[in-house]
Amino acid sequence: MLREGEIRIPSGCAISGVISRSGKNINGAEIVKSIATMHDRSNGLGGGFAGYGIYPQYADYYAFHVFYDGNKAREECERFLDRHFDIINLSKIPVRKSNKITAEPLIWRYFVAPLPTKLKDSHLDEKEFVTRCVININANIEGAYVFSCGKNMGVFKAVGFPEDVGEYFRLDEYEGYSWTAHGRYPTNTPGWWGGAHPFAMLDYSIVHNGEISSYDANRRNIEMYGYKCTLQTDTEVITYIIDYLLRKQKLTLEECAEVIAAPFWSTIDRMKEEDKERVRYLRNAFSSLLITGPFSIILGFEGGLMALNDRLKLRSMVIGEKDDRVYMASEECAIRVIEPELDRIWTPKGGEPVIATLDSYGK
Amino acid sequence: MAVDFLYPEYEIVRDYNKCIGCRVCERQCANCAHSYDEEMDKMVSDDAKCVNCHRCVSLCPTRALKIVHTDHTFKHNSNWTGQTISEIYRQAGSGGVLLSSMGNPKNYPVYWDKILLNASQVTNPPIDPLREPMETKVFLGAKPKKIERDEKGRLVNNLSPQIELSTPIMFSAMSYGSISYNAHESLARAAEELGILYNTGEGGLHPDFYKYGPNTIVQVASGRFGVSKDYLKAGAAIEIKMGQGAKPGIGGHLPGIKVSEDISKTRMIPEGSDAISPAPHHDIYSIEDLRQLVYSLKEASNYEKPVIVKIAAVHNVAAIASGIARSGADIIAIDGFRGGTGAAPTRIRDNVGIPIELALAAVDQRLRDEGIRDNVSVVVGGSIRSSADVVKAIALGADAVYIATAAVLALGCHLCRTCQTGKCNWGIATQREDLVRRLNPEIGYKRLVNLVKAWDHEIKEIMGGMGINSIEALKGNRLMLRGIGLTEKELSILGIKHAGE
Numbered sequence: 043m044l045r046e047g048e049i050r051i052p053s054g055c056a057i058s059g060v061i062s063r064s065g066k067n068i069n070g071a072e073i074v075k076s077i078a079t080m081h082d083r084s085n086g087l088g089g090g091f092a093g094y095g096i097y098p099q100y101a102d103y104y105a106f107h108v109f110y111d112g113n114k115a116r117e118e119c120e121r122f123l124d125r126h127f128d129i130i131n132l133s134k135i136p137v138r139k140s141n142k143i144t145a146e147p148l149i150w151r152y153f154v155a156p157l158p159t160k161l162k163d164s165h166l167d168e169k170e171f172v173t174r175c176v177i178n179i180n181a182n183i184e185g186a187y188v189f190s191c192g193k194n195m196g197v198f199k200a201v202g203f204p205e206d207v208g209e210y211f212r213l214d215e216y217e218g219y220s221w222t223a224h225g226r227y228p229t230n231t232p233g234w235w236g237g238a239h240p241f242a243m244l245d246y247s248i249v250h251n252g253e254i255s256s257y258d259a260n261r262r263n264i265e266m267y268g269y270k271c272t273l274q275t276d277t278e279v280i281t282y283i284i285d286y287l288l289r290k291q292k293l294t295l296e297e298c299a300e301v302i303a304a305p306f307w308s309t310i311d312r313m314k315e316e317d318k319e320r321v322r323y324l325r326n327a328f329s330s331l332l333i334t335g336p337f338s339i340i341l342g343f344e345g346g347l348m349a350l351n352d353r354l355k356l357r358s359m360v361i362g363e364k365d366d367r368v369y370m371a372s373e374e375c376a377i378r379v380i381e382p383e384l385d386r387i388w389t390p391k392g393g394e395p396v397i398a399t400l401d402s403y404g405k
Numbered sequence: 406m407a408v409d410f411l412y413p414e415y416e417i418v419r420d421y422n423k424c425i426g427c428r429v430c431e432r433q434c435a436n437c438a439h440s441y442d443e444e445m446d447k448m449v450s451d452d453a454k455c456v457n458c459h460r461c462v463s464l465c466p467t468r469a470l471k472i473v474h475t476d477h478t479f480k481h482n483s484n485w486t487g488q489t490i491s492e493i494y495r496q497a498g499s500g501g502v503l504l505s506s507m508g509n510p511k512n513y514p515v516y517w518d519k520i521l522l523n524a525s526q527v528t529n530p531p532i533d534p535l536r537e538p539m540e541t542k543v544f545l546g547a548k549p550k551k552i553e554r555d556e557k558g559r560l561v562n563n564l565s566p567q568i569e570l571s572t573p574i575m576f577s578a579m580s581y582g583s584i585s586y587n588a589h590e591s592l593a594r595a596a597e598e599l600g601i602l603y604n605t606g607e608g609g610l611h612p613d614f615y616k617y618g619p620n621t622i623v624q625v626a627s628g629r630f631g632v633s634k635d636y637l638k639a640g641a642a643i644e645i646k647m648g649q650g651a652k653p654g655i656g657g658h659l660p661g662i663k664v665s666e667d668i669s670k671t672r673m674i675p676e677g678s679d680a681i682s683p684a685p686h687h688d689i690y691s692i693e694d695l696r697q698l699v700y701s702l703k704e705a706s707n708y709e710k711p712v713i714v715k716i717a718a719v720h721n722v723a724a725i726a727s728g729i730a731r732s733g734a735d736i737i738a739i740d741g742f743r744g745g746t747g748a749a750p751t752r753i754r755d756n757v758g759i760p761i762e763l764a765l766a767a768v769d770q771r772l773r774d775e776g777i778r779d780n781v782s783v784v785v786g787g788s789i790r791s792s793a794d795v796v797k798a799i800a801l802g803a804d805a806v807y808i809a810t811a812a813v814l815a816l817g818c819h820l821c822r823t824c825q826t827g828k829c830n831w832g833i834a835t836q837r838e839d840l841v842r843r844l845n846p847e848i849g850y851k852r853l854v855n856l857v858k859a860w861d862h863e864i865k866e867i868m869g870g871m872g873i874n875s876i877e878a879l880k881g882n883r884l885m886l887r888g889i890g891l892t893e894k895e896l897s898i899l900g901i902k903h904a905g906e
Contacts, residue, residue, distance in 0.1 A: 253529040255871055256878030262802075263881070266776045291552050297560070304875075306538045316559075323562050325877075326544045327552070330779070334878035335529050354537060354874065356530060 049274070055227055055239070055251035056083030056204075058371040059340040060380070061220035061347045061398050065095070066366065068221060070213030072380050077223035078205035079379045080372060083251075088226030088238035089207035090199025092247035092342045093218035097194050103130050103153040104172055104244075107190035107197055108179075109235055110148040115185030122183065126175050127154035135198075135211065142206040147235055151196075169244055169289060174268070176243070181270050187236045192245035193344065199224075199238035207238075219400060220347055222340045224249040241277040243285045245344040250277045251372055252337030252357050263330035276337065283331050284341060293324075295348050299395035301328040303353045340370050346399030355392030362387040368398035409498045411491050412477045413452035417461075423469035424448055430461035430470060435828035435840055458821035460830035492751075503751035504658075506824035506834070508651060508743040508788050508810060511755050515743075516762035516895075517794045521904055523885045524870040532874050534865040540875040541572040541861055541868075545642075545782040545804055546711045546735045565735060566711045568642055570805060571600030572861040573876060574795060576853075577740075577786045577807035578624050578646065578715070580608030582659045582668045582680065583747030583824065584813070585841040588833045591816055591849030593617035598850070599857050604807075607631075607646055607657050607682060609671040615639050622713065625702065627656045628682030630672040634705065642736070643702050644713040647686070647695070650744030650787035653717030653758045656682030658748040663827040665836040696732040703733070711735035713784070718742060718764030719757075723771035729781070730772055736782045738807060739764050744787025745810040747834055748825035761785050762801065766899045769802025769881060778802075778881075792863035801899065802881040815856040816849045 058076045062068055070093060077089070097105050106123070110116040123129055131153040137146075156171050164171050176188045190197035195218075198211040204225040208214075224239035240247040254260070254276045261271045261279050267290070269282040280302070287298045297320075304325045310318055325332070336356030341348040349370040351359050362369040362377040363386040369377040374387065390396050417438060426448055430439040438454040439461060441447075455472065462470045479487045492503055525531040532539065546567035553561040576592050583606065590613075596603040597620045604622040609631015614621070623640035625632055637643055648654070659668075659680035669676040689695050699712050714729045715738035716722065722739065729737050741761025746754065765785045772778040785798050786807030798806050814820065817831040824834035832844030864876075873879050887904040888896050896903055 253872075255525065255529060255873045256882065258884035259878050259880055259882035262773055262883070263778070266773050266778060293552065307540055307542055308538060319562065320560050323560055323564065326564060326567065327549050329544070329548075329877040330880060332875055332877045334874050335525075335872045354532065 055249075056080035056225040056372045056376070057223065057249040057251050057338060057340055058369075058376045059220070059222040059249070059342070059347050059349070060367060060369050061400075062367050063398060063401050064366040065219045065400050065402065067095070067217035068219065070208065070216040070218070070221065073221035073223045074205055074208030074213055076369075076371065076376045076380050077208075077225050079376045080225060081203065081205070083227060083372060084203060084225030085227045086203045087201055087228050088199070088224070089202055089204030090197060090224050090238045090240050090249075091204070091208060091211070091213060092190075092195065092197045092222045092240040092242060092249070093213070093216050094195045094221070094245075094342060094344065095219040096196055096216045097153070100131065100153040101194040103155050104191055104193055105196050106152040106154060106176075106188050107135065108150045108152070109187045109189060110150065111185030112148070115183060116148055116150065119179055119183050119186040122175075122179060123152060123154060125157075126160050127152075127156055129154050136215075137210050138212050140206065140210060143200055143202045143210040145201065173244060173285070177268075177270050180272055189236060190242050190247075192242060192247070195245055195247070195342070195344070197240050197242045197247055199240065200235050201238060220342060222247060222249045222342045222347065237273055237275060239277050240342070241273070241275065241281045243281050244289070245342075246281055246285050246288070247342040248277050248281045248284065248339055250280060250337055250339045252276065252339075252352065253335055254280075254333050254337055254352075255335030256333050259330055260333060280333065280337070280339060283333070287328070287331065288343075295397050296395060297324060299348070299350050299393065300324050301331050302333045303350055303393035303395075304332050305393060306353065338372065345403040346397060348398075349390065349396040351390060351392045351394070353393040358389075360387060360389050361396050368396075370396065370398075409494055411494060412475060413455065414475055415455050415457040415472050416452045416475050417450040417455050418471045418473055419448060419450060420469045421447065423467040425467055425469075427466060429464050429466065433460045433464050433830060435830050435835075435837065436826075456821045456823040456826075457819075458823070458830050459819040504748055504825050505751040505754050505822060506746055506748050507820055507822040508745045509755050510822070513742075513760065516760055516891075516899065517790070517797055519889050519891050520762075520797050520899070520901065521887045521889055522793070522796060522800075522867060522871070523887070525872040529872045531872055532869040534862075534869045537869075537874060539865040539869055541864055543570050543573045543805055543876055544568065545570065545784065547781060548779040550779075566642075566709055568602060568711055568736075569600075570602065572857065572864070573799060573803075573805035574857055574860060575601050575622070575784065575805060575807050576603035576812050577744075577809035578604040578606040578622075578644065579747070579809055579813070580606030580624075580630075580657070580659070581611055581671055582608040582663055582836070584833055585829075585835055585844060586611065586667065587841050587844040587846045587849065588813070588816060589614060590846040591844070591853055592812065593620065594846065594850035595853035595857070596620040598854050601857065602641055604644060605631075605640070608659070608668070609673065610636055610639055611667070611671050624715075626682055627684070627686045628680060630674060630680060630682070637702060637706050637710075640710065642711045642713055643706060644715055644738065645686075645695070645698060645702070645734075646715045647689070648715065648717030648719070648740070649746060650717045650740030650742050650758055650761070651746035652749040652753045653719050653742075655684045655750070655753060658682075658825070660748060660825055660827060663836045668836060692728040692732060695729065699733040713738050715740060717744075718759050718761055718787070720759060722759070722764045723767040726768040726783075727771050727775055727777070730777045731780070734781060736784055736804075737768070738784040738786065739768060740807070741785065741787035745813075746824075761787050762797075763895075763898050765798060765801050765803055770900055773881075792860040792867070795860060796864055796867050796879065797886060799876065799879050800882050800885045802883075804880060811856065812853060815852045816844060
């Protein structure tokens with residue numbers, strides 16, 4: 043049987059996300075409860091979470107979460123980390139064993155900072171340095187897979203139903219200002235945990251429901267810009283596209299949405315002159331990063347969440363608001379189960395980004 | 406010596422029960438294959454003069470005519486075929502180079518026909534182009550490496566000059582000279598109505614056609630025929646023709662018989678003289694020279710037009726394309742070995758160059774491996790025969806395609822492959838006034854519009870089936886392709902999986 047990455051596995055899914063705009067702590071158990079309600083949208087072959095603001099004591103360090111097939115891979119990876127980073131803290135990620143989560147890899151967590159000399163010699167900015175190190179480990183160290191590498195955030199994922207994954211990773215012991223969650227319904231049996239969502243690069247994480255038809259066009263384009271799609275999943279390529287557009291090209295979130303879920307030309311023709319010029323430019327300049335086919339995604343980043351649907355809205359997505367909280371989910375029930383009384387609930391249009399950020403964001 | 410006698414390859418069959426002796430066939434045949442025998446009071450035909458262009462067959466009011474392949478044969482021999490033997494007789498008789506026209510007709514693999522397309526089932530929905538928007542608009546030209554913003558933080562349009570096409574199809578280069586005024590008018594008007602471009606070829610631009618400039622690519626070839634300052638500024642883009650798929654390594658051929666007064670003026674050459682372009686551009690012996698010509702043309706056109714560099718698909722095409730992508734060119738056009746021509750030495754047409762499918766796959770992958778695919782657009786031709794070929798070309802990595810043989814077929818060409826004689830009975834590849842008049846541009850341009858619109862519809866249907874609603878998402882999307890009956894090596898060059906994988 044081929045491992046994910048050696049074969050492309052389409053999936054259906056459930057996604058959910060929540061953020062406290064005032065930055066109040068949300069317990070991980072809440073997001074577990076939300077995604078658990080959509081149990082039937084996943085089939086026990088993948089679940090995962092991303093939490094932001096969960097490591098305040100190590101907020102200035104990159105938190106690497108790593109799967110290892112065995113100790114040989116761990117030793118090799120740790121040698122690599124030693125050569126490139128100051129390791130401030132390392133430990134196994136604490137888990138609650140259960141018979142619902144099996145075939146566990148070794149799961150380790152490292153809080154690291156790039157070695158100043160290495161960073162200087164590389165002539166790269168810090169984030170690019172970290173990205174390249176992570177891609178290097180994932181592509182070249184057999185049996186090691188870094189699945190989370192942002193600051194003050196972390197991804198937790200496994201093969202299993204999402205509620206069981208949340209229980210396994212003891213998410214009730216974490217508090218953060220925002221969370222995303224994913225339940226996976228792959229059409230194949232991925233035996234490997236790396237293929238579960240969220241997929242993350244630095245502080246960007248993506249949970250995604252859909253099967254994009256533009257996959258290989260997107261993959262072959264983004265691989266020109268230093269990324270390597272080792273998993274062959276939609277989520278992986280979408281994360282790289284977003285990292286490229288936001289971090290490397292410095293587009294805004296709205297502009298990024300106009301690239302990946304671009305308005306139709308007929309819509310663009312009806313826009314105001316200034317908007318028309320901008321969107322025409324973006325569609326042309328980044329034409330190979332247009333994503334087609336059904337998707338609903340929640341992008342997590344330092345300070346916020348963005349929900350986005352494909353331009354035909356071929357996947358469900360509901361947004362709810364209550365006080366300082368914004369909720370995003372595949373189905374309304376996943377919001378109501380944790381907040382029955384909403385101030386507002388609506389379904390965004392295809393291609394219309396919904397961006398929710400901390401009040402302090404950008405200040 | 407009677408050894409030079411060659412039995413005609415095609416025979417004209419006339420059903421005398423149907424023939425009414427109206428003599429239409431006689432009047433229509435520029436090759437004088439038909440005549441009226443007064444003594445016998447009946448129409449007779451000389452098979453030796455027939456080129457099998459179907460003009461008489463199409464116009465016979467009683468359907469009394471058909472053309473058949475002769476059953477006259479040499480003794481069967483898989484090595485020394487009848488054609489091979491005949492060609493030796495002809496060359497022994499004349500001492501000349503064999504001339505042919507249109508594309509390579511030999512039985513080489515057609516990779517388009519060994520590639521199958523995907524469609525969506527269950528996990529993502531097909532999209533119905535009758536009910537949902539489906540987009541085939543493309544832009545050709547370099548993409549910016551970095552965005553720029555003005556002082557207010559707004560995006561600055563830093564795109565280099567682009568070509569906008571309503572559908573990813575353009576009419577490939579066919580010179581005024583190789584084809585007629587009416588054929589050119591048909592192409593220009595069709596391009597204008599369709600929102601695409603046609604290409605002047607290397608024969609200059611007739612003054613009447615300057616008004617179609619926004620839909621015109623003006624070509625600069627090694628003979629520099631018809632090139633002037635106004636010409637360079639007339640079009641939407643400038644194409645440097647380095648090579649042509651039908652005859653890589655040699656220049657264009659226009660037999661003097663086709664150089665009429667009008668052609669002579671447009672090309673700036675004496676009437677009746679053969680227009681034989683040099684094999685190389687004599688100012689381009691290497692890649693750095695090409696860069697100078699690219700920038701000379703950009704300078705001459707005020708940096709307002711994208712520059713296309715057209716090359717024939719040859720063995721080292723990927724490395725050549727990579728050089729071109731770094732030479733300032735905005736677009737690379739690659740012409741496969743099945744591309745057509747108005748005249749080419751037969752041996753070159755039939756033996757030089759490689760299939761466009763393999764060339765395209767190799768070029769696209771090389772440019773990506775080097776991270777420079779976004780520096781240029783890639784246009785392929787030679788030969789694109791249908792909308793399915795267009796879809797496969799784009800999924801392999803092309804931005805757009807060039808069609809020319811398909812376009813002249815739409816105008817009435819029957820692929821008799823004798824353009825070089827200048828006696829085209831359909832009024833396309835001729836300059837004889839009486840013949841040119843047979844092609845009515847009013848009808849011709851509509852047929853071209855019909856053809857491209859029909860293909861565009863089909864492209865949208867196929868894309869919809871794949872769940873793709875914009876052509877950008879098809880470009881280079883090789884997962885949508887599977888090979889059938891191909892070897893591992895062929896699959897690896899094409900960069901696709903085999904059906905069932």
